[in-house]
Amino acid sequence: MMSFGNQVQLKVYQQIEKNIIPVSYEELEAKAKEVLDAKPFYYVAASAGAEVTAVQNNRAFDKWQIVPRMLCDTSSRDLSIELFGKKLSYPVLLAPVGVQSIVHPDGELATARAAAAMDVPFIASTASTYSLEKIADTMGDSPRWYQLYWSGDHEVAASMVKRAEAAGYDAIVITLDTSMMGWREKDIEHAYLPFLEAQGIGNYLEDPVFCSRLACPPQEDMQAAIMLWASIFGNPALTWKDLDFIKQQTSLPILLKGILHPDDAKLAVEHGVDGIIVSNHGGRQVDGAIPAIDALPDIVEAVHGQVPILMDSGIRRGSDILKALSLGAKAVLIGRPYMYGLALAGDEGVKQVLRNMIADFDLTLALSGKRSVQELNRELLKKG
């Protein structure tokens, strides 16, 4: 039977399936820039400060060189993994990205449709335009996780987690690195923060606890709702002790996103979390922070396999996925690439970005002499 990667390649070569969006990341971004207004484009594309970390996120992958093995019979491959007792078809998830309607009117609903069609879990953001229930409704039984921005109002955070569990989400991802917005020069120059409009806080507007804090329904005074959001969005006062509160709200597995220091990874395990996502938020928070792929090996070593480790920030191609998994990540999250697919062609664009990236990964795996994700380890890599 022909593998996923070969099928995708062949269909495109035979023009049975046309590439409606560019294949390379660089062209994908350039094309998105052409179709989007400057403010939303830079909200997605730009990062914090001088964007050193964002640039390094990608370059750091080049330090790791794949040393392929030959004559290994890679004619059939298995890309699946198991996470929290569930089989996933690929070691890939769609990263939480807020306010997706700034690039396409269907926003997260289109992304969710694409994720379901590709059997790739979508991590829906607290900061989504559409409510977590509307997103879930488009996905049937397909895998989905929920990302929590832990509000300064704990009861709102608890409500979000409970809503997610009721709507069939499989895991809760708590993002730790964005208790406030990083210094994003482009957005400041543009005076642009999409959350200062109703579309930016759609998921909050359908939260009963959030709405109970307002003097009147948000539709009657949107400005008051936005001001309330601004006052409770972040919570820089949180400490490790607070984790127990969220754990008491749900029986779902809990992952912490934004871990970069091995000691924080150890603390996460000590506090009983179920998984870690190594991430610097795509360079959008602390400029000068360590590239995520460079942080990964020490964290893998510190955690000793006690919980699964995922990573994001800089995944652009199949070889990036292969390197991250060889360094000990169980799976990777894709961020900006799918946002550009969404901007260019809605759910079809997201599907195509995923198809291309997974096909590239499958072929790179085979050509490196490996048949499954489980066979990947550090021996496949040399540090250049």
Ligand SMILES: Cc1cc2nc3c(=O)[nH]c(=O)nc-3n(C[C@H](O)[C@H](O)[C@H](O)COP(=O)(O)O)c2cc1C
């Ligand atoms: C426009 C945009 C919005 C984002 N919104 C969120 C969010 O709501 N929650 C979150 O945890 N991470 C958010 N992220 C970070 C992503 O989940 C992910 O960590 C990042 O995009 C990875 O970097 P990369 O896109 O350069 O690969 C956002 C990223 C972008 C580009």
Ligand SMILES: CCCCCCC(=O)C(=O)O
């Ligand atoms: C006020 C901060 C909202 C940030 C939510 C979206 C996000 O995480 C991002 O990187 O942008």
